[in-house]
Amino acid sequence: MSGDKFKVTRRQALSLLGAGAATLAMPSLSAAQSGDKVTLLHGAGAPLLGWAPSFIAEALGYYKEEGLTVERIINGSGPAGLTALVSGAGQGLITAPGELLIAAARGQKLQVLFAESNYQAAHLVISKAFAAQYGITSDMSYDQKLAAAKSFKNFRCGISTPGSLTDLTARTVFKNVGLIPGSDAQIVPLGSVPNAMAALSSGNVDGFAGASPAPEQAEEQLGGVVLFSVGKDEIPGLRPMAGPVLEARASDVEENPDLYAALVRADTRALRTIIEDPKQAGDTFHKQSFAKLEKPFWDVVWQRNSSLFTSPYVTKESLEAWVTMGMVPGVTDPKSIDIGAVIEMKFVDQALQKLGWKVPA
Missing domain, CATH: 3.40.190.10 (Periplasmic binding protein-like II)
Structure with missing residues (x-):
């Protein structure tokens, strides 16, 4: 290859x-x-x-x-x-x-x-520390996660590049939960989903938008939590x-x-x-x-x-x-x-x- x-x-x-x-x-x-x-x-x-x-x-x-x-x-x-x-x-x-x-x-x-x-097998995943801060666990219902996400402050979300599907995923989630980019949340372009996962590991972002299997890897290897998923129709308009x-x-x-x-x-x-x-x-x-x-x-x-x-x-x-x-x-x-x-x-x-x-x- x-x-x-x-x-x-x-x-x-x-x-x-x-x-x-x-x-x-x-x-x-x-x-x-x-x-x-x-x-x-x-x-x-x-x-x-x-x-x-x-x-x-x-x-x-x-x-x-x-x-x-x-x-x-x-x-x-x-x-x-x-x-x-x-x-x-x-x-x-x-x-x-x-x-x-x-x-x-x-x-x-x-x-x-x-x-x-x-x-698109896209998800928005958050770090173990950020999930703990807001009391979010992987077994919570969609409504419970949605309610918790509406209280996010200073959420730093990694994406690959502006205008990409990862960017759309992040912005759609923000809109759905009432977060304002630049105020309640920051979109951080990192060039690629692997880079976003590395930034999550180092604590430079609180979450990232990406396609499988990266979000599941973040769960397995870093203790992250998949917050919303296109496959479950949890991100409006993307399915x-x-x-x-x-x-x-x-x-x-x-x-x-x-x-x-x-x-x-x-x-x-x-x-x-x-x-x-x-x-x-x-x-x-x-x-x-x-x-x-x-x-x-x-x-x-x-x-x-x-x-x-x-x-x-x-x-x-x-x-x-x-x-x-x-x-x-x-x-x-x-x-x-x-x-x-x-x-x-x-x-x-x-x-x-x-x-x-x-x-x-």
């Missing part, structure tokens, strides 16, 4: 995404150029739970059986990942769809091909938002439909394994990407987040929710983006038909 590449700021990414025709003029990666090697970009600093189908597809040999050899590049963030994709650095990008929708609003021709997971998706340039998809059909078939097979044999899938993903985590702890994380994986389809409504929640700068009306042109689910349809699999209701 390659190291962090294409590290850019969100502002630099938005500038590139606004380049429109200039970016689209980049030569696309054709099957003749790449053979059976596929470069998958990843818009985060480390593997996330929501990427499970792709990693399981690789570990169980599903890509190999489709004639594909996968190289992965961890790009560090969604903006950096999409910048790499539109500049021709890879055939696919696995990330949250926010930056893609920004690009689509500016005329870029990009498509979403597969739902790696169906919502309907699409989770990590497989993205590609429309020109690449048009030139190499067989390549993308193979990718989606492999990922769909992996999703089926997750749903029908969760133990095998969880054990495989643990060995593939999270072997440093103790197996009993990993089993808890995997089971706790099982509802992430229900369908390979990305819906129009799940992308529109990104606009509604303010995650597409400059766009307030979902209808201003041709989301119908962004969503391309024909490969999912073909995969399900070939596999003879009906997604459970």
Whole structure:
């Protein structure tokens, strides 16, 4: 797996995404150029739970059986990942769809091909000391935690970067409990979720917003408490938002439909394994990407987040929710983006038909 590449700021990414025709003029990666090697970009600093189908597809040999050899590049963030994709650095990008929708609003021709997971596995976790200060325990009800959070003062919450999903998670929690950023609470950009976890350990923040398994690690290793969770629908508006998706340039998809059909078939097979044999899938993903985590702890994380994986389809409504929640700068009306042109689910349809699999209701 390659190291962090294409590290850019969100502002630099938005500038590139606004380049429109200039970016689209980049030569696309054709099957003749790449053979059976596929470069998958990843818009985060480390593997996330929501990427499970792709990693399981690789570990169980599903890509190999489709004639594909996968190289992965961890790009560090969604903006950096999409910048790499539109500049021709890879055939696919696995990330949250926010930056893609920004690009689509500016005329870029990009498509979403597969739902790696169906919502964002985001949580807000607080430190052991902060939880004790307000009498919060992990077994308290949502209403009890909500009441306690309304009395927070000087809460320092770590996020990855401004404008990111972690930023949205923190700000949405603040709004829900009546905290005013800059007064009752401080948002502290730390560059990545691992950095936020380190800051929690050192006492430089009182909590952080992040995706699984980092919040659960903070519980297990640091005695932290997961305060609110998207999976439990405890952070208003976030559960309907699409989770990590497989993205590609429309020109690449048009030139190499067989390549993308193979990718989606492999990922769909992996999703089926997750749903029908969760133990095998969880054990495989643990060995593939999270072997440093103790197996009993990993089993808890995997089971706790099982509802992430229900369908390979990305819906129009799940992308529109990104606009509604303010995650597409400059766009307030979902209808201003041709989301119908962004969503391309024909490969999912073909995969399900070939596999003879009906997604459970």
